[in-house]
Amino acid sequence: MNKNKQTDDKQNEAKYQGGQICDGKEAKVNSNNETNCELCEKTFLKSKYKLLCFKCDLWICQKCTNLDATAIRDLINEDKNWICRICEKNKNTRRSIIKPKYVTSADQISEEESGTEHAPSQKKFTLEDVNKIMQRNHDSLKSEMKGFKKDILELQHSVQFLSDSFEELQRENKSVKRLLEEERKDLNKANTRISYLEEKLEIIDQEKRERNIMIMNAPIQENENTQDVAHKIIKHVGVHLETNNFLAKRISVKNNSPILVQLNDVNTKLSILKKRKEAGDVTMKDCGFSEDNVVYFNHDLSKNKQELFAKTRKYKIDNNYKYVWIKNGNIYLRKTESSPALVIRREDDLKRLQN
Structure with a gap:
């Protein structure tokens, strides 16, 4: 049992030392496998539990973390970010987000808890780091621009396709309009011809009668x-x-x-x-x-003549005409004895008289 526990502790320590929960940072150790707490500056062995603050990047010993070994082990196993009490206090009081580099003693910890400010610690970036960041941003923008160019090209193709389709529809529409106009003219000619033939047949029919x-x-x-x-x-x-x-x-x-x-x-x-x-x-x-x-x-009279004669007689009564008669198959209408006789060949003749 103890042997297995020691094995787990070693694995956790190895995991921690590998920086699994500390953004890849490793504890600074000397040749004797010792390291210092950034708060109390006490030296402790590499095998002792310690944590790296996620906010201020300071190494803190188990005592200064106010956590027992089990809690530290759980943080390591669960790969969670941990914040020291100083950063936690600064977070709650909305003080400056610049993190302190370290404190050197327990008295200084008390001062920090009482509100005393310390010199800020900023992470130093080298020119190489800046270049890498700029390169990543450049690559990201370049990739996005390629995507934008592709989208724009596809949009241009779509617009061109729609434009070509619209022009084709316009040409087809003009062609259809021309055909319809020609058909309309032919239809008018046919209707005129039909009306003429109907009148001729009507005349022939009436002549037989x-x-x-x-x-x-x-x-x-x-x-x-x-x-x-x-x-x-x-x-x-x-x-x-x-x-x-x-x-x-x-x-x-x-x-x-x-x-x-x-x-x-x-x-x-x-x-x-x-x-x-x-x-x-x-x-x-x-x-x-x-x-x-x-x-x-x-x-x-033919059927059409009978209907027209009936409408003419009604028109005579409604409009105070004096005479209506038939002669040689034609229908005549006269307003008075002295007015001229009007030949009624179709119903449109009666409509024109009303106007």
Whole structure:
């Protein structure tokens, strides 16, 4: 047991002498393996426990440390920094941070504890030490500058990449704009062409209907012969037609569905419409049927013309126009008897009149 303890003490002493807890500093020993305490100046053997103050770099014997051997051994084993009582006092009273070099006696220790100041001790640096420090700082700054240069270079590359990408996007944007403008022009041309063709088809469709009339509000008869019904109504208004000179049919199977009468020429149509106007109101009973429905004659209009004619009649009522009529497939509107007739070819014509 004692043998092991001695071995541990020797290892700790060796560790301490190697400066493991004292920033690499070693105790000054003479040829007899003796050293001096910097406080009491007493000489003690190298094998005795001693500590180096972390603040003032002074060697202190066990007695002056006020620590027992176990505490010193623990400090050595745990590799902790130790501060002497003088430095501890200076720390607590916020006195000068310059550390005393040493004290020479117990009386001087008492003076120090009572507040007496001693000559400061400063660690001396040689020119070589200064050069080493400057070299380390230079190397550190040089390394940091290399890192900064690398970061700056990467940033420049990133900025250049973004700049090139932006220019490429601008070129692509201009190209897309040109294509869109060309497509817009082509679309406008196509729309204009479509509108023109639609009007042409509308004209052709209406021309095919120019010889037709529509008999409105004529109820469907039981076991009806539509050709015979149309013939009787037309005959009553004063126009005599042979049954082989026209063709009559219902538009749909619904009751009171209009009767489409297809004539051989436009003059016959105009003659029937004129006679109908001269005859006044004509009922189904007047024509030899049992119903009292008043029948009307209308032009045969395309679907678009029918919608436009309905809107024109509404416009006539809403805006106090006096006349609206159809001639040769065209819709006309007149404000008064003396005002000029206006041709309504599309809904935009009505909108322009409002403005």
